[in-house]
Amino acid sequence: MKTLSAAVNAYDKKSHINRELYGHFSEHLGRCIYNGIFVGEDSPIPNTDGVRNDIIEAFREIRMPVLRWPGGCFADEYHWRDGIGEKSQRPKMVNTHWGGVTEDNSFGTHEFFDLCEKIGCEPYLAGNVGSGTVEEMADWIEYITFDGVSPLSDERRRNGREKPWKLKYLGIGNENWGCGGNMRPEYYADLYRRYQTYCRNFSGNELFKVAGGPNVDDYHWTDVLMSIINDWHAKAISLHYYTIPSGNFEAKGSSVNFTDEEYYSTIKNAQYMDTLIEKHGAIIRRHSDKMKLVVDEWGCWYDVLEGTNPGFLYQQNTMRDAIVAAVHLNIFNSRSDIVCMANLAQAVNVLQSLLLTEGDKLVKTPTYHVFDMFKTHQDAQLVYSFTENSVQNNIPVVSQSVSIDADGKMTMTFANASLDEDFEIDCSLVGYEAKTADACILTEDVRAYNDFDAPEKIKPAAHSAELTDKGVKFTLPKCSVVSIRLS
Ligand code: AHR
Numbered sequence: 001m002k003t004l005s006a007a008v009n010a011y012d013k014k015s016h017i018n019r020e021l022y023g024h025f026s027e028h029l030g031r032c033i034y035n036g037i038f039v040g041e042d043s044p045i046p047n048t049d050g051v052r053n054d055i056i057e058a059f060r061e062i063r064m065p066v067l068r069w070p071g072g073c074f075a076d077e078y079h080w081r082d083g084i085g086e087k088s089q090r091p092k093m094v095n096t097h098w099g100g101v102t103e104d105n106s107f108g109t110h111e112f113f114d115l116c117e118k119i120g121c122e123p124y125l126a127g128n129v130g131s132g133t134v135e136e137m138a139d140w141i142e143y144i145t146f147d148g149v150s151p152l153s154d155e156r157r158r159n160g161r162e163k164p165w166k167l168k169y170l171g172i173g174n175e176n177w178g179c180g181g182n183m184r185p186e187y188y189a190d191l192y193r194r195y196q197t198y199c200r201n202f203s204g205n206e207l208f209k210v211a212g213g214p215n216v217d218d219y220h221w222t223d224v225l226m227s228i229i230n231d232w233h234a235k236a237i238s239l240h241y242y243t244i245p246s247g248n249f250e251a252k253g254s255s256v257n258f259t260d261e262e263y264y265s266t267i268k269n270a271q272y273m274d275t276l277i278e279k280h281g282a283i284i285r286r287h288s289d290k291m292k293l294v295v296d297e298w299g300c301w302y303d304v305l306e307g308t309n310p311g312f313l314y315q316q317n318t319m320r321d322a323i324v325a326a327v328h329l330n331i332f333n334s335r336s337d338i339v340c341m342a343n344l345a346q347a348v349n350v351l352q353s354l355l356l357t358e359g360d361k362l363v364k365t366p367t368y369h370v371f372d373m374f375k376t377h378q379d380a381q382l383v384y385s386f387t388e389n390s391v392q393n394n395i396p397v398v399s400q401s402v403s404i405d406a407d408g409k410m411t412m413t414f415a416n417a418s419l420d421e422d423f424e425i426d427c428s429l430v431g432y433e434a435k436t437a438d439a440c441i442l443t444e445d446v447r448a449y450n451d452f453d454a455p456e457k458i459k460p461a462a463h464s465a466e467l468t469d470k471g472v473k474f475t476l477p478k479c480s481v482v483s484i485r486l487s
Helices: 053-061 073-077 109-119 134-145 151-158 185-197 219-228 260-287 319-334 366-377
Strands: 002-016 023-025 066-069 093-095 101-103 122-127 169-172 208-211 236-243 292-300 339-345 355-358 361-364 381-387 398-404 410-416 423-430 437-443 461-463 465-467 471-476 480-486
Touching: 002 398, 002 410, 023 292, 053 109, 053 355, 053 361, 066 109, 066 169, 066 339, 109 122, 109 134, 122 134, 134 151, 134 185, 169 185, 185 208, 185 219, 219 236, 219 260, 236 260, 236 339, 260 292, 260 319, 292 319, 319 339, 319 366, 319 398, 319 410, 319 437, 319 480, 366 398, 366 410, 366 437, 366 480, 381 410, 410 423, 410 471, 437 465, 471 480
Parallel strands: 002 423, 023 066, 023 339, 066 122, 122 169, 169 208, 208 236, 236 292, 292 339
Antiparallel strands: 002 381, 093 101, 355 361, 381 398, 398 410, 410 480, 423 471, 437 461, 437 480, 465 471
């Protein structure tokens, strides 16, 4: 087995890893909200106020820090007033983007904020710019956050919520270059300035406003947007980038049947996130030394599973997805000087999900387990780390990041994307004396997945990590993710 040297310098402190880098996204799409997270109060599936108990528990377990809602493309067609008040009186609408199904608005503002309280996470709203109005967005913020007396806060009280909710993260539109209005950056940037003006900070609530950023490598969009807005108008701009095996939206590829070649191109495309952050980040920094990047949609996007509604974006989640997740999370940690939030698309039953459901059954995907293994990076401090690499199929296969938390414990996370080579990692630690090492590993055949009849085929297992004179040594088998906690 080949030994790769690694080094960590605990004296070389880098950026703070915002816990929001481990964020998620839930859209009114397919079975993410309805028949996923939200089954309704009358469901035989154990629930609290209509939200599945097993899902709340699973989200809490990984310390979900933030949840984005209600879209996605859906956000720019969503009118929040349709989702408040007596449920039987709520108007129905057609979900034009996602399967043309009827949306009955039974999951609305109150249900979403209550869900976030149950999870213990920050809500992140995507407001409607595409088909909405400034007044509508301004009213929503007042309805949610105003503590005083006004027609809107009184209406909230009549609808059962006395105290306002806290709302930090507000996205002004979604993909305004595409489904959110097909705008030019100049036009959107001016609209952004106008909309954000009327989204007020009520009753001590302070909004963190996110402007709708570029699609993938549209550096022109970033440059124009940044030249028209500044850090007084927005705290961050967003970036959307999905990993598609073929790189082609028209023929994405299957989530379960893929060749080795498709696997390696998937990993290569996932690694491209690093370049995108670097380049968009450099443009942001040219214009502002404060503004950040919010990667509020990322993940693998494959063809839908055969026999499922093409508008529901339902796919399986294999060990390949676990490697992709680990690659992304290591990138986000390493780029936490500029990335302040990231949201996997999506939380349940859509795209690279954390959880899949079928009736009362629930499966934790390999991706879920990666979030669990990485959770101690949340709010820790990134420190310098380096690993010798191995190049296979034109990509470096090892990825890593290391942080130290407020209690002085170190988290090291490694991924080996190789399909045929195991490594021994011999890691030197500078400025850190480890007395204990607890390691765990996620590994299986790259095409393996958890299904409803075998929900625990892939799950983390204890791994061995040996403390040495100079640091720590462990094996990093092919197609594996390893996390080590040192103290
Ligand atoms: O996550 C699915 C869709 O992908 C979102 O609705 C949209 O924002 C993006 O194009």
